[in-house]
Amino acid sequence: MNNFTYSIPTKVHFGKGQIVHLKELRESGNKVLLVYGGGSIKKNGIYDRAVGLLKEAGLEIFELSGVEPNPKIESVRKGVALCQEHEIDMTLAIGGGSVIDCAKVIAAGVRYDGDPWDLVIDPKKIRGALPIYSVLTLAATGSEMDVFAVISDMDKNEKWGTSSDYLKPRMSVLDPEYTYSVSAKQTSAGTADIMSHILESYFTNVEHADVQARFAEGLLKICIENGPKALADPRDYDARANLMWASSMAINGIISGGAEVEWCVHPMEHELSAFYDITHGEGLAILTPHWMEFALNDSTAGKFADYGRNVWGITETDDITAAKEAVKCTRNFFKQMNLPSTLSEVGIDDKYFEVMADKAEKGCKGSFVPLTAADIIKIYEASK
Amino acid sequence: MNNFTYSIPTKVHFGKGQIVHLKELRESGNKVLLVYGGGSIKKNGIYDRAVGLLKEAGLEIFELSGVEPNPKIESVRKGVALCQEHEIDMTLAIGGGSVIDCAKVIAAGVRYDGDPWDLVIDPKKIRGALPIYSVLTLAATGSEMDVFAVISDMDKNEKWGTSSDYLKPRMSVLDPEYTYSVSAKQTSAGTADIMSHILESYFTNVEHADVQARFAEGLLKICIENGPKALADPRDYDARANLMWASSMAINGIISGGAEVEWCVHPMEHELSAFYDITHGEGLAILTPHWMEFALNDSTAGKFADYGRNVWGITETDDITAAKEAVKCTRNFFKQMNLPSTLSEVGIDDKYFEVMADKAEKGCKGSFVPLTAADIIKIYEASK
Incomplete structure (x- = not known):
């Protein structure tokens, strides 16, 4: 066995109804960027439930929707710009790995001076990130509890994975019922x-x-x-x-x-x-x-x-x-x-x-x- | 499967030579209570190595030795008194589960007004603790990464396990070579x-x-x-x-x-x-x-x-x-x-x-x- 360091600081609330823990986001500030994909969370009620809980906790919500299945750097750039413009305190991804990956690199991009693509191709440039939260709706990538994010630049046919301890979500909600659909x-x-x-x-x-x-x-x-x-x-x-x-x-x-x-x-x-x-x-x-x-x-x-x-x-x-x-x-x-x-x-x-x-x-x-x-x-x- | 919350914040440095990470204790203050047992760590060199590293990091060391294989509440009381007298910032256990359990309840006892035995018989009374660190020398109890501590009061033939999120060590060093003896x-x-x-x-x-x-x-x-x-x-x-x-x-x-x-x-x-x-x-x-x-x-x-x-x-x-x-x-x-x-x-x-x-x-x-x-x-x- 090699030497290693075990460090998994993500808190996971696992099971039915655990979305109530979104109220804990208040610990990280009062402005949240809600990141999601094509809108399925609006059809199945998760969006309304999440927004209700966040508002109840006194959080001001900004939104980035339409994140792609292979998330594109353009979405990351949009998210970073939103966070900077409104001085947002944290990102919350609701979706599968693509959405979470996007929210992760946005969070890191806010703490970086250059273009966020730099962080995709050179993980060492990730030197900090806003607190990252997630509500998982698809069991696949493991992004809800790991250091990785994969972002694509389709203009260049480039898809790269980056990784950093800073990309570990602070808390993730895993409700298996959210994957029924x-x-x-x-x-x-x-x-x-x-x-x-x-x-x-x-x-x-x-x-x-x-x-x-x-x-x-x-x-x-x-x-x-x-x-x-x-x-x-x-x-x-x-x-x-x-x-x-x-x-x-x-x-x-x-x-x-x-x-x-x-x-x-x-x-x-x-x-x-x-x-x-x-x-x-x-x-x-x-x-x-x-x-x-x-x-x-x-x-x-x-x-x-x-x-x-x-x-x-x-x-x-x-x-x-x-x-x-x-x-x-x-x-x-x-x-x-x-x-x-x-x-x-x-x-x-x-x-x-x-x-x-x-x-x-x-x-x-x-x-x-x-x-x-x-x-x-x-x-x-x-x-x- | 039941609902549950996963939260294991302990950082584990696993492998040969990982004791060098004791320098990280400096992040929690500058006075440490070193807790150990019958002195075998003095024979096998771990004591000298640890003390050297702690001193190098600028830490002032206080000691509680002689912790029993079934750790007794009297040792806990001694440790709490030492911490209070010298305004100690953290506890560091070097030993097996008994020593770590003792260091845990000392750390919680410092943040409690009454007798630490109360914390053993009523976990709800644990409302805080000093940062807890450990260097493990015996694979058995798992105390190096868990919420539990077991303390005995031999006068009353009482041995009870208590538990609290506050008892999770902040960092543990697990070097398998330390268990050769x-x-x-x-x-x-x-x-x-x-x-x-x-x-x-x-x-x-x-x-x-x-x-x-x-x-x-x-x-x-x-x-x-x-x-x-x-x-x-x-x-x-x-x-x-x-x-x-x-x-x-x-x-x-x-x-x-x-x-x-x-x-x-x-x-x-x-x-x-x-x-x-x-x-x-x-x-x-x-x-x-x-x-x-x-x-x-x-x-x-x-x-x-x-x-x-x-x-x-x-x-x-x-x-x-x-x-x-x-x-x-x-x-x-x-x-x-x-x-x-x-x-x-x-x-x-x-x-x-x-x-x-x-x-x-x-x-x-x-x-x-x-x-x-x-x-x-x-x-x-x-x-x-």
Whole structure:
């Protein structure tokens, strides 16, 4: 196990009706920037409930709406300008990871002198942030409890993740009932996203980070059991609750601290989203089994076999055989969740493989099996 | 899954050499009460290293040494008096759970007008505390990251656990190398203590708190795998590291939040320690298999079978048979760890069974299988 520092200061109020805790925002000042997306929160009543509670607590509300599914730097810039103009004290995201990511970089942008895109491409420039709050409506990115934010500049086909301790939300409300209305497509993509976060940390070369590995395996089992349940019955509270809590635990540092590794499927997928604006979780579901096949070799078979035995209950004793079965289980599970399995299904051909691979390579050098641009092209090719 | 609030503000610096972070105590003031036990930290060099770092950071050090394995209220009173006399800003425990518990109640006692025993028997009276820091030297109680403290008044044969958010340490240093010198007896007792913390939360009537259950199972597997390794080679870094991190994770709220249940083996054991001053983990190892046998019935068999299958790898499909095998595995594991299996081995006869059971009953009413005083006597009798 590596040395690490555990620090998860985010307070999470988890469960039915926990939105009442929005009154606690008053502790951070009296002006809040409410950040949200396309307006679904107005249809399902969450907007009215939140605004009512904030007003009751004496907060003055400013709004930034229309944040995109792959949040754009233009939205961040708008939010920063609003905060500066009105001397706003904190940001409150109500939505999924995209909205929360946007609210995070706005909060950091207010404490930075230059253009907020600088903070996306250079995390070290994040030297402070307004207090960040969130009400989660989609179990996927884990942004509600982590250090990360992913922002896109579509003009440049750039999508980058930044990270900083300053981006950890101060408090997040996780009410599983708020995910009842999540579509089947987004439920599946969210589940794939959670699983990818876990797998990216699980496949590490750090040895004997066993607490982290056992937790990762447990979280994967949660996804495998509850993803299909949530598809079958979108109002299955316990399925939604376990997926939601798994989404936070997958990426808040618990399974990665002490088992550090560079991620690689995410960087490869970010290029797909940056060039084609596809749903992130779908891109991950397409790439993951192909990455596994590429990464599986004699020296990695043991780890893949662990994955097969401890997550999928594979009893095969030969490592290579168990590992191959595990990849098959992964692929079949994504199919069972009605996720796409080829790039062509989401409208991607080989036109930009080279340029995307060149860009993705940067983030894949220190991964479980380090990838060159040529390797990444092979994985893209296999995914066609 | 129940509603819950997740809040673990303790920062943990985990790994080799992390004691250098003691310099951060300067953030909380300039006078520190250093709390420790019988002086083993002077023999193994930790004392000198800590004092050097604190002095380098410009801290003035006051000392309370000689804290007992079952820490006594008299030590707490001494510590509170020292803090008040010298206007001390924070407490720093260097030791195992007993020392940390003592430092916690001292910190709360300074912010309380009456006798600190009041805080032990009535947690609601804890309304504040000095900042609490710890350097852990024994993997067992989890006090380094939790809300609890257990203090004894031997004159009255009273041993009670109190709890408060104010008792969460601000920062803890967990260096697995500091546990290399822990004796075989204490390594075994510590492992039993960690396992008992996990089992007390795992056996709950709350349904579908599955993230919590999978994490609990993972932690139990860590103990089962690494306890014997640490006995076989006390300097096995990864075994010590995994046990240490499991000790914190077992009781910091991650596996209990949303799966709340009253503990019952701990209250029964606390009476043993209060009357006979035995090693806490040994008492737990004696009682746990007998509690399991008492609690196992047609309606609880499913949960015990889950435990057997997911922790011990039992493949038996009949629940009752799988459950009985699981109890047997638990008993055999404690024997393998050279832990006592009967009360007579630790010098306890039936003299106080009734009075101990009457006192323990208070804490066992809301447990997985609620226990009356008569039930508790049966469990003590079976453990003779």
